[in-house]
Amino acid sequence: MRTDHILTISRVGKSFGGLHILKDISLEVKKGERIGIIGPNGAGKTTFFNLLTGDLEPSVGEIYHDGHNITKQPNYKRARNGIVRTFQKNNLLNELTVLENLLLVLQRKQGFGKVWYQLRNIKKYPRLYEEADELLKKWGLFYQRNAVIKNLSYGEQRQIEILLGVAMEPSILLLDEPTAGMSQSETDYIVNLLYKLPRDLTLMIIEHDLDIVFGLADRMVVLYDGGVLAEGEPEKVRADERVNKIYIGSGDELVC
Amino acid sequence: MKNTYVKFLISFLALASTPFILSLFHLNLLSEILILAIFALSLNVLVGFTGLVSLGHAAFFGVGAYTAALVAQHFSANLLATLGIAAFVSLLFAAIIGAFCMKVNGFYFLMLTLAFSQMIYSFIHQSTNLTGGSNGLSGIPKPEIGAFSFANPVLVFYLVLVIFMISYAVLRITVKSPYGQVLIGIRENETRVKSMGYNTSLYKYSAFIIAGVFGGVAGTLYTYFNGFIAPSDVYWTMSGTVLIMVLVGGSGTMLGPVLGSALIVILETIVSSYTSLWMLILGAVLIAFVVFFPKGMVGIGQSLYRRFTNKPSVVNEKKSRAA
Numbered sequence: 001m002r003t004d005h006i007l008t009i010s011r012v013g014k015s016f017g018g019l020h021i022l023k024d025i026s027l028e029v030k031k032g033e034r035i036g037i038i039g040p041n042g043a044g045k046t047t048f049f050n051l052l053t054g055d056l057e058p059s060v061g062e063i064y065h066d067g068h069n070i071t072k073q074p075n076y077k078r079a080r081n082g083i084v085r086t087f088q089k090n091n092l093l094n095e096l097t098v099l100e101n102l103l104l105v106l107q108r109k110q111g112f113g114k115v116w117y118q119l120r121n122i123k124k125y126p127r128l129y130e131e132a133d134e135l136l137k138k139w140g141l142f143y144q145r146n147a148v149i150k151n152l153s154y155g156e157q158r159q160i161e162i163l164l165g166v167a168m169e170p171s172i173l174l175l176d177e178p179t180a181g182m183s184q185s186e187t188d189y190i191v192n193l194l195y196k197l198p199r200d201l202t203l204m205i206i207e208h209d210l211d212i213v214f215g216l217a218d219r220m221v222v223l224y225d226g227g228v229l230a231e232g233e234p235e236k237v238r239a240d241e242r243v244n245k246i247y248i249g250s251g252d253e254l255v256c
Numbered sequence: 257m258k259n260t261y262v263k264f265l266i267s268f269l270a271l272a273s274t275p276f277i278l279s280l281f282h283l284n285l286l287s288e289i290l291i292l293a294i295f296a297l298s299l300n301v302l303v304g305f306t307g308l309v310s311l312g313h314a315a316f317f318g319v320g321a322y323t324a325a326l327v328a329q330h331f332s333a334n335l336l337a338t339l340g341i342a343a344f345v346s347l348l349f350a351a352i353i354g355a356f357c358m359k360v361n362g363f364y365f366l367m368l369t370l371a372f373s374q375m376i377y378s379f380i381h382q383s384t385n386l387t388g389g390s391n392g393l394s395g396i397p398k399p400e401i402g403a404f405s406f407a408n409p410v411l412v413f414y415l416v417l418v419i420f421m422i423s424y425a426v427l428r429i430t431v432k433s434p435y436g437q438v439l440i441g442i443r444e445n446e447t448r449v450k451s452m453g454y455n456t457s458l459y460k461y462s463a464f465i466i467a468g469v470f471g472g473v474a475g476t477l478y479t480y481f482n483g484f485i486a487p488s489d490v491y492w493t494m495s496g497t498v499l500i501m502v503l504v505g506g507s508g509t510m511l512g513p514v515l516g517s518a519l520i521v522i523l524e525t526i527v528s529s530y531t532s533l534w535m536l537i538l539g540a541v542l543i544a545f546v547v548f549f550p551k552g553m554v555g556i557g558q559s560l561y562r563r564f565t566n567k568p569s570v571v572n573e574k575k576s577r578a579a
Binding site: 076103 | 429432433434436437438440441444445447448449450451452453454455456
């Protein structure tokens, strides 16, 4: 495997019974590349993410990460190795506080996940709390530090969803519709955050808001009916007739 | 943190002074409460912290109790031998049963734990030569260390008290540690915790084993305490009772199971001396708690505390889980 590709997806497909959700998808992702994934509802975008994160196992094909075959690797190992996702619907620990959510991420990163038998009271690890506070301040969420997740606004929860992903310091971050269901100002805020992410972080973004994704991505992948309909630079994809056709067909204008 | 040690020491001293105050009858009641409190605390690791509702926890209680009894009768009544072997055998059973139960979730987990515990019950019930069948085992020698025997109820009480304090401390440290935080995370949202990079199956499995071992320890103490063990203590109603103790006391807290155990044992003793319909009363108590006080006795205490101190609700919401 060539190592300048952080992720190599080779002829991957997924079927549930007789239903072929994804068919024969191949894609090579370079380190630091930002890939936008678009396509109409039911095109298989989220399923594609599930295959990459290990939440689902592909029916056929193989996936390589940094040259290692990870096709059968369970999701928690992939997450440790740097393939991290955020969820389309907020998927947080709703009864716990913002801080507690974040600490869970940080304690594993600082080695408590491997040495799970470390048995001192969590409050005796000030380094964890310092890092958590630092992150919360950086993200402007410090004032909600001790708030229980379920009491936060949807937009704030969405920010924490992304914060938890970034806090894991991934090498590939998969964002599943990061701005879904947010107001315009909240969307702007999130997009701003995404632009500020380090340039060497590989991003893959599923997004319905085409303005956002065309601005952010180096390369676009258009999924349609379980296959790759078009792929390439944003300008090229925007001009593609077939892409325009499916978007006009489904009611979305591809005019940015 | 100093505060915790002080509280711990005061509780220990208060309990240790009870033999000078209480009658023998009440002292025995207290011993039973502490034994069942260990049992409830062990189940709480699963139900309250990891979010796995088991209806077969009596299996480990029974395995611990019968192992201790058999070791005492056939090999040695030495405290360390009976307790050590009983805890180890409970660990083995938990490791085997857990390996199967970890494959399933929710309702199926509940049914599978129930099935395993009933298998163990029917084995104990049928193996007349080994376990005495429905007659149980009686005349079990009291535990001893060298020439010293825990021959009278006061000594047994102190033994129970010391092991209770150790178990409470160990389990408290476990749930407050980073490891315990992951268990709480699994209870709240296992998918998310997995995507954070945790091998949640391993965490659940280890929690199951910890619960099993302490369940076995509780069973062992029960044998020491009674000098007698019967299959009814392994029956699924025992699993149900301990689950009620956890829920009524307050699951997911450390104090809850202890309070739950006290309430149920006291209720059983008082009510059953007046009427044979004590199960009816227990049922009513459970319903009242589930409907009106889902956070259990600890929850009631907290809302009273809140009313008197007027602390902001966010802090209290936080506390209800951390207590």
